[in-house]
Structure formats: structure tokens, C-alpha cells
Amino acid sequence: MSVDPDTLLAILAMMAATVACRLVGLLLPAGIEWRGRLAAGLEAMPVAVLAAIVAPTLLATGWAETLAGAAVLLAAWRLPLTAVIVIGIVAAAGFRALAA
Amino acid sequence: MSETSFPTADSTLTEFRDGVLATLPAIAAAVPFAVLIGALAVDRGLSIAESGLMSALVFAGASQFVALDGWTLPAPWLTLGLTALVVNMRHGLMSVSLMRRLGRFPRWARPVALFFMVDEIWAFAEARGRGRPLTPAFYAGLVAFFYPSWVAGTLAGAVLGRMLPDPKAFGLDFTFIAIFVFLIFTYRARPGFALTLLASSGTAVLVHLVWPGAWSIMAGALAGILAAAFGPRAAS
Structure with missing residues (x-):
């Protein structure tokens, strides 16, 4: 249960980098209202970030992931979140088993 | 307006409970990955204490995976810090966006809230803040079980070591994909x-x-x- 100084330093460096990224918003006042192009860009942020996270997995990993992604996409159009998650897990496990 | 300006203990509890409930599927998905990170960490030569410390202090799954992948002993702190910076840069954008929702948070609580802002918590907070004011109680509910589960899962993985199956084989990583795709479509x-x-x-x-x-x-x-x-x- 020891803590190595080099490892501790590395963990603290990772923490500092992560916290610095997460606190960037503090440079702005809370509850700020945006207008014009800035507002349009900011409002698009959730979709832009989430799409950039999932797209490489869904479109550039393998056909099992792409097919499972298509199933999730269809499900997300109509069904509640729990159903979408179950369909995603089953589709990913199934298509990967077929691809293996 | 007075009802919304002065929340009762009852509404605070409801908000907290809503926050906890929102994260339950994400917790079910995150724990297997925390276990995997713990197992990976001891495999790379970290002690059980160091593995848990990393999850508690860094609390950013993707960057922990990438860092452990390239981990050598003695740990190259500068390289690992820069890796975390690149992988987590998106959190800068996310915190700028989330600041619009933190108007009801006391000044001291804002950096605390942002410290815990992983992808899932950010996405749930943004989705909540669109329809109604985002309260500190709801946000606390998002963190209350998610964060301890992440640290406990890592410790469990570090103790169990490499006897564990890969969660990807069971499609568990698609829980995150499903949550994110679902949230994307709520903005359609x-x-x-x-x-x-x-x-x-x-x-x-x-x-x-x-x-x-x-x-x-x-x-x-x-x-x-x-x-x-x-x-x-x-x-x-």
C-alpha cells in the first residue's frame, strides 16, 4: 500500500491538467447570457462535443460498432433511455460476437 | 416567485433524488470500466493505494485509460500530464457552456461542481438546465453516487487484478454510446x-x-x- 514519489507526481500532474481544463469556465461570470453568433456556437456545444466523442467509435472502428450504432440511432429516435441502453449493449455484444 | 426563490427542504430532497436517479444507468456502465482501470493500473506496476488515488484525484476515465496505456516506471510525469491535458481539453468547452447554468450556485460551489464535471455529469446537468433552473441539490445528486462508485470500482479492480473479463466483450461500453446518442437526439x-x-x-x-x-x-x-x-x- 505504498505511494511512489514519481507515481504521485504523475497523478498530481494529471490532476492539475484535468482540473485546469474543467475550471476554464470560471473565467466567465456564472449565469451569463450570450447573443448572436457566440450564442449560436455555445448552444451547439453539447451536440458538437457529444457527436465528436461517439463518431469515431461508430463510424471508424469496425462494422460491428457501425451496425450497433445504427441500432442505437433508430432506438434513440423513439424509445426511452433505458430501452436505448439495453438495445445498444445487446447489439454491440451480438455484432462483436459475429465479427470475432 | 417566492416559491422558486426559497426552495423548501422537500424540494431540495426531490432535486437531489432526481440527480441520483439520472446517474444510475451511467453508474452501472462506469463501474466495469473503473474495475478495468484498477486492474490495468496494478498491471502497470501501481499499488492498490496509487490506483485508488488516481481515480479519486484525476476522475477522468478516458485520460486514465490513455495514460495507463503508456505508463512506465518511473512514471514520466510531464508526458502523462500533457496526455491528460489533451484528452480532457473538451472539458474546457464544457465548463464554459455549463457556467450559464450555475447562476444559482454559491460562488464557492462553482469550482467544486466543475471539479466533478465528467462527461456524463456535464451532459445530465446541461439536459436538466434546459427545461428548468439547475440547482446545487440536483448536481450534488449527480455526483453523490457516481464519484464514490468510480473510486470503489477502481479499488476493486486493483484488488482483483487481471482475473477479470473485458467489459467491451459484453458490449458494456455501448452504454455510454447509447446515453450520448440519446442526449444528442434530445436536441434535434x-x-x-x-x-x-x-x-x-x-x-x-x-x-x-x-x-x-x-x-x-x-x-x-x-x-x-x-x-x-x-x-x-x-x-x-
Whole structure:
């Protein structure tokens, strides 16, 4: 249960980098209202970030992931979140088993 | 207005409970990955204490995975710190966006809230803040079980070591994909939705093909934001 100084330093460096990224918003006042192009860009942020996270997995990993992604996409159009998650897990496990 | 300005103990509890409930599926998905990170960490030569400490202090799954992948002893702190910086850069954008929702938080609570802002917590907080004011109680509910589960899962993985199966084989990583795709679609009525989606996912895939790693997230996110800001406004 020891803590190595080099490892501790590395963990603290990772923490500092992560916290610095997460606190960037503090440079702005809370509850700020945006207008014009800035507002349009900011409002698009959730979709832009989430799409950039999932797209490489869904479109550039393998056909099992792409097919499972298509199933999730269809499900997300109509069904509640729990159903979408179950369909995603089953589709990913199934298509990967077929691809293996 | 007085009812909303002075929340009762009852409404605080309801808000907290809503926050906890929102994260339950995400916790079920995150724990197997925390276990995997713990197992990976001891495999790379970290002690059980160090593995748990990393999850408690860094609390950023993707960057922990990438860092452990390239971990050598003695740990190259500068390289690992820069890796975390690149992988977590998207959190800078996310915190800028989330600040709009933190108007009801006491000043001291804002950095605390942002410390815990992993992808899932941010996404749930943003989704909540669209329909109604985001309260500190709801946000506390988001963190209350998610964070301890992440640390406990890592410790469990470090103790169990490498006797564990890969969660990807069971499709468990698709829980995150499903949650994120679902959240993306909740925004589909917004003007410029399709343009943002195409610009972001197209750019992310292209960058990923040329240069695999964390840059695809930043590049895709920026492309989506720029497309929304400078593209044609569908219904302005």
C-alpha cells in the first residue's frame, strides 16, 4: 500500500491538467447570457462535443460498432433511455460476437 | 416567485433524488470500466493505494485509460500530464457552456461542481438546465453516487487484478454510446442541429483516421461549434 514519489507526481500532474481544463469556465461570470453568433456556437456545444466523442467509435472502428450504432440511432429516435441502453449493449455484444 | 426563490427542504430532497436517479444507468456502465482501470493500473506496476488515488484525484476515465496505456516506471510525469491535458481539453468547452447554468450556485460551489464535471455529469446537468433552473441539490445528486462508485470500482479492480473479463466483450461500453446518442437526439428540434451534427462527427472521424487519439474530440467539437456560429441560421 505504498505511494511512489514519481507515481504521485504523475497523478498530481494529471490532476492539475484535468482540473485546469474543467475550471476554464470560471473565467466567465456564472449565469451569463450570450447573443448572436457566440450564442449560436455555445448552444451547439453539447451536440458538437457529444457527436465528436461517439463518431469515431461508430463510424471508424469496425462494422460491428457501425451496425450497433445504427441500432442505437433508430432506438434513440423513439424509445426511452433505458430501452436505448439495453438495445445498444445487446447489439454491440451480438455484432462483436459475429465479427470475432 | 417566492416559491422558486426559497426552495423548501422537500424540494431540495426531490432535486437531489432526481440527480441520483439520472446517474444510475451511467453508474452501472462506469463501474466495469473503473474495475478495468484498477486492474490495468496494478498491471502497470501501481499499488492498490496509487490506483485508488488516481481515480479519486484525476476522475477522468478516458485520460486514465490513455495514460495507463503508456505508463512506465518511473512514471514520466510531464508526458502523462500533457496526455491528460489533451484528452480532457473538451472539458474546457464544457465548463464554459455549463457556467450559464450555475447562476444559482454559491460562488464557492462553482469550482467544486466543475471539479466533478465528467462527461456524463456535464451532459445530465446541461439536459436538466434546459427545461428548468439547475440547482446545487440536483448536481450534488449527480455526483453523490457516481464519484464514490468510480473510486470503489477502481479499488476493486486493483484488488482483483487481471482475473477479470473485458467489459467491451459484453458490449458494456455501448452504454455510454447509447446515453450520448440519446442526449444528442434530445436536441434535434434546435435550429442548426443537423449542420452541427454533420460538421462535428465528420471532422472527428477524419481527424481520427489521420491521427488516432484525443484530438478528434477537440477538432470535431470546434468544427460543430463554428458551423453553428457561422453557418446559415435555419430559424433565427
